[in-house]
Amino acid sequence: MNFIELLTSRDFLMAMLAAVSVAAIVFTLGAQFTDRSAMRNRIKRVALERERMRAEEMARLRASSEKKGSIRAGSESKTYMKAVVDKFSLQKAFADEGTLENLQRAGYRGKGPLTTFLFMRFVTPFVMFLISLIYLSLTYLKDQPLYMSFAYAVGIGILGSYLPVILLRNRITKRQQSIRRAWSDCLDLMLLCVESGMSIEHAFKRVAKEIGEQSVELAEELTLTTAELSFLEDRTRAYENLGKRTGLDGVRSVMTALIQADKYGTSVGQALRVMAAEGREARMMEAEKKAGALPPKLTVPLIVFFLPVLFIVIMAPAMLKIFGPGGTLAGG
Known part of the structure; x- marks a missing residue:
C-alpha cells in the first residue's frame, strides 16, 4: 500500500512530470545538434561530390582535347590563314557581333574556326x-571573246563570296533542327531526373548521356552546360549561354524559367x-501543321503522275476497241 500511495502521491507525480519535461528538452536540444551535424556532413558530401565531378569533367575535357589535338592544331594553328587575316584586317571587314x-x-567554337571562316570568305x-574563267573559256564560251568569259567569271566570283555564309547558315539550320526534334524528350527526361531527387547538375549530366542516341548536337550542348554549371x-550565365548557343526560342524559354526558379527559390520540378x-x-x-499542309503539296504530284495513268487505264480499253483491229473506225 505504501508503494501505491507513493505512485499516486502529488509530489511523486510532479517529480515524474518534471523529469519527463527535462528529458524532452534535453532530447530536443540534442536532436537539433545531431541534425546540424548531419546537415554539415551532407553539405560536406555534396561539396566533395561536386569537386569529384569537376575533376572528372576536367579530365574528360583534357582527354578529348588530347585526342583531337591534331584536328584542333589543323583548325587553330593555320599560320598562313592567321597571317592573311591579320595582314588584310579581315576581321574588321567580314566579322561582326553575330559572326562568332x-x-x-x-x-564551331574558339578562335580557330573564326580565322578559317574569315580566310574562306x-x-x-x-x-x-x-x-569559272578557265572552265568557261575552254568549254561554253570558247568561241566567244575572252572578255565575255571574264565578265561571267567576275559575276560567279561575287556570288562565291557568299558561299561560306550559305554553308554556315545551312549548318546552323541542320543543327537547330536536330536539337528541336529532341528537345521535348529532353525536357521529359530532365523532369523525371529532377523529381527523382537529382540535382540540376546531375540531371543535365544524365540526360546528356541518354539523349545522345537521338541528337548528338543536343548531348554536346548539355555536356558543355554541365561543365559550366560546375x-x-x-x-545564370550557364543557362544564358545554352540559350545563346542553340538560338532556339523553346530552349531560351526553358532557361529563363530555370533562371527565375533559381533566383526566387521556386520549385525547379514545377517549372x-x-x-x-x-x-x-x-x-x-x-505535327498538325505539317499534316494540314500535306493535301496542297500532294495536288501537283496527283495531277502530274496519278491522273494521266488513271485516264490511260480507263480509256485504253475503249480506244483499243474503237481504233484497234476489228474496231468500228478501223473496219470503216
Whole structure:
C-alpha cells in the first residue's frame, strides 16, 4: 500500500512530470545538434561530390582535347590563314557581333574556326573566279571573246563570296533542327531526373548521356552546360549561354524559367513540368501543321503522275476497241 500511495502521491507525480519535461528538452536540444551535424556532413558530401565531378569533367575535357589535338592544331594553328587575316584586317571587314555567335550555333567554337571562316570568305571569290574563267573559256564560251568569259567569271566570283555564309547558315539550320526534334524528350527526361531527387547538375549530366542516341548536337550542348554549371560561380550565365548557343526560342524559354526558379527559390520540378507540357503541345501543333499542309503539296504530284495513268487505264480499253483491229473506225 505504501508503494501505491507513493505512485499516486502529488509530489511523486510532479517529480515524474518534471523529469519527463527535462528529458524532452534535453532530447530536443540534442536532436537539433545531431541534425546540424548531419546537415554539415551532407553539405560536406555534396561539396566533395561536386569537386569529384569537376575533376572528372576536367579530365574528360583534357582527354578529348588530347585526342583531337591534331584536328584542333589543323583548325587553330593555320599560320598562313592567321597571317592573311591579320595582314588584310579581315576581321574588321567580314566579322561582326553575330559572326562568332553564329559559329557557336553551328558547333564551331574558339578562335580557330573564326580565322578559317574569315580566310574562306576572302579566298573563295578568287578561287571561284579562276575556276569559272578557265572552265568557261575552254568549254561554253570558247568561241566567244575572252572578255565575255571574264565578265561571267567576275559575276560567279561575287556570288562565291557568299558561299561560306550559305554553308554556315545551312549548318546552323541542320543543327537547330536536330536539337528541336529532341528537345521535348529532353525536357521529359530532365523532369523525371529532377523529381527523382537529382540535382540540376546531375540531371543535365544524365540526360546528356541518354539523349545522345537521338541528337548528338543536343548531348554536346548539355555536356558543355554541365561543365559550366560546375565551373562558373553563377548558374545564370550557364543557362544564358545554352540559350545563346542553340538560338532556339523553346530552349531560351526553358532557361529563363530555370533562371527565375533559381533566383526566387521556386520549385525547379514545377517549372520543368510546365515547360515540358508546353513543349509537347508545341510538337503536336507542329505535327498538325505539317499534316494540314500535306493535301496542297500532294495536288501537283496527283495531277502530274496519278491522273494521266488513271485516264490511260480507263480509256485504253475503249480506244483499243474503237481504233484497234476489228474496231468500228478501223473496219470503216
